[in-house]
Amino acid sequence: MRFHLCLQRNNLKSNGMINILMTLISRNHGRMKMNLLRLRLVEEADYKSTIELFSKKGDNKTFDNFIPKFESDFVEYVELISHKLRPYENGKIALGRRRVLRRGQED
Known part of the structure; x- marks a missing residue:
C-alpha cells in the first residue's frame, strides 16, 4: 500500500x-x-x-499441575521432575551442582 x-x-x-x-x-x-x-x-x-x-481429565499429570499427597505420589512426582531435568543433565551447571551435592553428603 x-x-x-x-x-x-x-x-x-x-x-x-x-x-x-x-x-x-x-x-x-x-x-x-x-x-x-x-x-x-x-x-x-x-x-x-x-x-x-x-481434554482427558486426570490423565495429564505434569510437573506443574501435580500435587503429591502419599508416598507413591512423591515417587511419581520425582519421576516428573527427573523428566523435566533430563535435557540438562550433561550441562556444566548440572555437573557443578552434583559436585556440591556430593560434598554436602560427605560432610
Whole structure:
C-alpha cells in the first residue's frame, strides 16, 4: 500500500487530497489493529474452552499441575521432575551442582 501511495503522491499533492487520504488511512489502521486484537482474543478463548471441553481429565499429570499427597505420589512426582531435568543433565551447571551435592553428603 505504501508503494502505491508513493506512486500517486505527486498527483494527490496537486489536488490537496494527501492530508485527507492520510487521515483516512490512519483511522482505518487503528480500527484494523482493534479488530485483529479482538479476533486474537476470541481465538484464544475458543482454544482454551476447546481444551477444557475435550481434554482427558486426570490423565495429564505434569510437573506443574501435580500435587503429591502419599508416598507413591512423591515417587511419581520425582519421576516428573527427573523428566523435566533430563535435557540438562550433561550441562556444566548440572555437573557443578552434583559436585556440591556430593560434598554436602560427605560432610
